[in-house]
Amino acid sequence: MDFRTPELDRLATTMPESYFQLNTADARERYFADTRMLDGKQLAHNRFRTNPRTLVDHLVEQMALAGHERWLDVGCGNAFIAEQIRPHLAEGSITGLDIAPGVLEAARTRMAGVATLCTWVEGSADDLSMFAQESFDRVTAIYMMHYVPDIDTCLREVARVLAPGGRFILTTDRPDSMVEMFDAHYTAMREMNAPEHLFKATPKARISLLNGHETLAAHFSAIELRTWQDQLRFASVGPFLDFYAAHNYCCAASAPGDDLETGFFTELRERVGEHVQAVIDERGFFAVTKFTGSFVCQ
Ligand SMILES: C[S@@+](CC[C@H](N)C(=O)[O-])C[C@H]1O[C@@H](n2cnc3c(N)ncnc32)[C@H](O)[C@@H]1O
Numbered sequence: 001m002d003f004r005t006p007e008l009d010r011l012a013t014t015m016p017e018s019y020f021q022l023n024t025a026d027a028r029e030r031y032f033a034d035t036r037m038l039d040g041k042q043l044a045h046n047r048f049r050t051n052p053r054t055l056v057d058h059l060v061e062q063m064a065l066a067g068h069e070r071w072l073d074v075g076c077g078n079a080f081i082a083e084q085i086r087p088h089l090a091e092g093s094i095t096g097l098d099i100a101p102g103v104l105e106a107a108r109t110r111m112a113g114v115a116t117l118c119t120w121v122e123g124s125a126d127d128l129s130m131f132a133q134e135s136f137d138r139v140t141a142i143y144m145m146h147y148v149p150d151i152d153t154c155l156r157e158v159a160r161v162l163a164p165g166g167r168f169i170l171t172t173d174r175p176d177s178m179v180e181m182f183d184a185h186y187t188a189m190r191e192m193n194a195p196e197h198l199f200k201a202t203p204k205a206r207i208s209l210l211n212g213h214e215t216l217a218a219h220f221s222a223i224e225l226r227t228w229q230d231q232l233r234f235a236s237v238g239p240f241l242d243f244y245a246a247h248n249y250c251c252a253a254s255a256p257g258d259d260l261e262t263g264f265f266t267e268l269r270e271r272v273g274e275h276v277q278a279v280i281d282e283r284g285f286f287a288v289t290k291f292t293g294s295f296v297c298q
Contacts, residue, residue, distance in 0.1 A: 001051055001229050001230075002229060003229050003230075003231045003287075003289045003291075004289075004291075008176070008179055008180075008289055011176075011179045011180065011183045012175075012176035012179050032077075032098075032099075032100035032102065032103050033100065033102050034102040034103070034106075035077075035078040035102060035103050035105075035106035037246050038077050038078050038080065038103060038106075039078065039080075040242060040243070040245070040246035041243065041246045041247070042078075042080045044232065044239065044242065044243040044246070045230075045232065047239075048232040048233055048234055048239070048243075048288075049230050049231075049232055050230065050231045050232070050233055051228075051229065051230040051231070053228070055081070055171075055228065055230075055292075056081060056084040056085060058226070058228040058293075058294065059081065059085065059140070059142070059169065059171065059294070060085060060088060061226075062167075062169045062171075062226055062294045062296050063085070063088070063138055063140070063167065063169060064167065065085075065088045065089060065092070065138070067088060067089060067090055067091050067092060068089075068091040068092045069089060069092045069136075069137035069138050070092060070093050070095070070135065070136045070137050070138070070163075071085075071089060071092060071093065071094050071095065071136065071137070071138040071139075071140070072095045072097065072128075072131070072135075072136040072138070072139045072140070072161065073094065073095070073096050073097070073139075073140045073141075073142070074097050074098075074125040074128075074139065074140070074141045074144065074154075074158070075097070075098055075099075075125055075141055075142065075143075075144025075145075075147070075148075076096030076097060076098050076103075076104075076107055076120075077098060077103045077106075077107065077144075078103045078106035078107050078110060079096060079106070079107035079108075079110045079111050080110075081142060082094055082096060082107065082111065082118075083110055083111060086111070086114060086116050089116050090115070090116060092116065092117075092137075093116065093117040093118070093119070094111075094116055094117070094118045094119070095118075095119045095120075095121060095131075095136070096118070096119070096120050096121070097120075097121045097122075097123055097125065097128075098120075098121075098122065098123075099122070099123065099124050099125070099147075101122055104120050104122055107120055108120050124148065124149070125141065125144070125145075125148045125154045125157075126148050126149060126150040126151070126153040126154040126157065127153075127157070128154075128157040128158070128160070128161050129157075131161045132161070133160055133161065134160075134161065134162065134163040134164065134166075135161050135163070136161050136162060136163060136166060137162075137163050137165075137166045137167075138166060138167055138168075138169070139158050139161065139162055139166070139167075139168045139169070140168075140169045140170075140171065141154075141158070141168075141169070141170050141171070142169075142171040143171060143172060143173070145170055145172060145206075145207045146172065146204045146205070146206045146207050146208070151206065151207055151215060152215070152218070152219075155215070155216065155218070155219040155220075156219055158219070159219045159220065165298075166298070167296060167297065167298055168220065168296075168297040168298070169294050169295070169296055169297070170207075170212060170216065170294060170295045170297065171292070171293070171294040172204065172207060172208055172209055172212060172292070172293075172294075172295075173204065173208065173209060173290065173291055173292035173293070174208055174209045174210055174291040174292070175204060175205045175208050175210065176291065177289070177290050177291045177292055178288050178289065178290060179289065180286065180287055180288050180289060181243075181244060181247075181288050184272045184275045184276060185244070185268075185272060186199065187275070188268055188271035188272050188275070189268065191271065192264070192267065192268060192271070194264075194268075209225065209227070209291065209292070209293055212225075212295050213225065213295065216295055216297055219297075220297035220298060221298065222297065222298040223295055223296070223297050223298075224295070224296045224297075225293060225294075225295055225296075226293055226294050226295075226296060227291075227292070227293035228292055228293050228294070229289070229290060229291060229292065229293075230289075230290045230292070231287050231288065231289045231290065232287070232288040232289075232290070233285040233286070233287050233288075234276070234280070234285055234286045234288070235280065235284065235285045236280065237273050237276050237277045237280060237286075240273075240276050240286055240288075241269060241272070241273055241276075243288075244269075244272060245269070
């Protein structure tokens with residue numbers, strides 16, 4: 001499935017890489033303080049997708065599980081993914097590590113009572129010293145590596161805890177993934193002369209599908225990129241705005257703690273909503289194209 005078009009490529013050039021930065025501590029403290037943002041995004045990614053193969057289908061393929069592996073998921077979030085992968089690990093174990101206690105609590109609640117051995121650990125992915133060398137057969141880092149303060153140390157640690165013959169799967173996206181949404185957002189922000197610091201959306205350019213190979217090559221001898229694309233389609237503006245509101249700072253609902261008045265975010269949301277409505281009126285839906293995938297490393 002390839003959703004790439006010249007129009008999307010053109011849109012991508014309107015967003016400089018400098019937009020895709022964000023203080024990682026801020027992301028953790030504000031954004032992942034509880035599970036609501038993650039819940040909202042996961043629901044929309046699933047409900048509005050057009051690729052019949054889900055992200056979990058993609059991950060299951062990359063993980064190539066026999067059923068008895070010891071799996072470490074760094075940045076496990078609320079275990080939305082672990083819950084769906086767990087049946088493939090009936091005889092194995094799941095260790096979820098996350099820096100944010102709020103989402104970790106949601107993971108614990110979600111997985112309570114399942115027979116697969118689950119362990120939840122609070123910590124940062126660049127310090128895996130609580131785990132013995134070669135103690136996992138699979139390690140995953142799903143849409144989280146860009147938040148880790150010291151990516152190189154994290155990858156060295158992952159290589160240390162991975163058992164011989166094991167796999168590390170780094171799932172991430174291209175910086176221009178979901179370009180239609182970011183373009184609507186930044187266009188409205190420019191029209192409103194928004195302050196400079198609000199032009200930061202996510203730290204994902206730190207390690208992406210474009211530059212990940214280079215960073216991984218220092219730690220793994222075999223690296224294969226497997227892409228997985230999707231296109232979300234919203235036929236009404238309300239659910240799109242909920243999805244938009246669930247993105248780091250890129251939203252009207254989560255003011256980043258500065259002194260801008262709520263009126264600013266209300267107007268931003270209205271402007272983005274008007275743009276999206278105009279596209280829906282013309283085309284029947286507003287598309288959000290995802291360029292994403294995984295590096296499978298050994
Ligand atoms: C976008 S969410 C992805 C969650 C989950 N992997 C998924 O795909 O549903 C990013 C997660 O990384 C976690 N995180 C951020 N920085 C981290 C760090 N340094 N170490 C471990 N987890 C971190 C956040 O708390 C959050 O749960």
